[in-house]
Amino acid sequence: MEIKMIAALLNSEDLPGTPEELAILGTRLEELIRRNGRQWIIDHRRTLIAEWTLIVDRALIR
DSSP: OOOOOHHHHHOOOOOSSOHHHHHHHHHHHHHHHHHHHHHHHHHOOOHHHHHHHHHHHHOOOO
16 A cells, blocks of 8 residues: 555554555555455544554564
8 A cells, every 4th residue: 555545544644654664554554444444444543543653663563
């Protein structure tokens, strides 16, 4: 999923992370869309952004 698409889906232009990390976020969002639907992402975007910020801040992706 492209970074522009991620930003639009989460309604946020300032997501933290390197391009590689954001690619991982895109993959995860695609999985969540397949499982729960696009509306679920929209309904939970604040939580998803908060969790993503925590993951990036704590360098949990290697």
